[in-house]
Amino acid sequence: MIPARYAASRFPAKLMQDLVGKPVIVRTYQAAVNTNLFDEVYVVTDSDVIYKTIVGEGGLAIMSEKEHECGSDRIAEAVTQMDVDIIVNVQGDEPFTDRESLEGVLKVFEDDAHKEIDLASLMVKITAEDEINNPNTVKVIVDNRNFALYFSRSPIPYPRAKDARTNYYKHKGIYAFRKSALMDFQRLPMLQLEATEKIEAIRYLEYGKKIKMVETNVQGIEIDTPDDLKKAQRAWK
Template sequence: MKVIGVIPARYGSTRFPGKPLALINGKPMVQRVYEQVIKSKELDKVVVATDHEDIKKVVEEFGGNVVMTKTDHETGSDRMAEVTTKVDGDFYVNIQGDEPLIRPELIDALVQAAKETPDTVVTAKTVLQNAEDAENPNVVKVVTDKNGLALYFSRSPIPYNRSGKEVTYYKHLGIYGYPKEIINEFVQLPASTLESLEVLEQLRLLENGYHIKVVETAYDAVGVDTPEDIGKVEKILGGVKHV
């Protein structure tokens, strides 16, 4: 199985235009993500998928692989599907381009799970440490069956704890691995009812009968959504904030 790691790096962002090029302790974020991802032992190749020449130039300057994609993709999955037509592989891992602290061990765990359960999409979850996040609609929750397959994803707290017993909530992490055939079938499907209600693309997979294997990890994503988040990441890295 030839495994390709894909880092989407879109230039346009409502809250943070040009985000992939934002400097984190003097180094572009896209480079920090790339350098973390290539530490993975399970990936055969890593590429940055971008829609902007400035990002392409930066990636080439630090020696990374880059693929130009269309500017009008509605979702990250659509961009991934285009990559499959340009980079040969059997399995593609979509790694968020705004997580400079991504752990290569998590990527390896996803690929290993994929090898054990072929023809299945894989993703990840982690225990919610902050109880308030269970009520936060910006934090997506997931519940799984006894075999680790996703039952449902929601912005609401799931399961609903009517019993009052102690409950563990799991946060869904936005990293996905797809067999080539499934990602290309997926993007051809119309938006589903639950997907439209929750605004969660992965529900389209569940509604159409696809299985999603969910790997548990201790890693909790630290994403960069706004310029203010740069300082948080720099603090974690232990460096001095770059001006």
């Protein structure tokens, strides 16, 4: 499932911006399909423009019936009547989505014999100080089993001990959910930490869900700003 809003505060209509001959959302959809990991791939959207664009490219799209504040809610509405166990959420602004990373989050559930894990997601190591300090880059810290402890737009952990040589990880917005966890998310109200940070993954933690983080080496390019789009265009070429 690829949630796709037309509006975006930092970069309006970013998903319909041109990325070397195709809109960003089409490139993302095609990347997900080309992994050959899924029975079906859908774009879930509130936009007639995005819906018609995906269908016009021969893809599958679902129009949201309600207004939603986040991608998880949008996907939850779309899959309510679907007979599925695991749903993968690929962000619409991630045209460099790759097979290896998605295989990593799916394997979490293959290895989870006791069904301990509610959802899995990706993290990638970052070293550039401007990225570590950038509030548009969501950081994650994990325990010794790679379960998420917290997500933040601030640098976490705070480097009080300058010689600690800590690692920083960026949260990549790709999730794999058990359907039950996704349905719980939809009915549970937003709490203070999620409302403060504006990071939907925090809601799962606040309600005691277990998020297994999978490290990937694939940086990719998330298109949040016009500068990101220029980087993506150069990388695509």
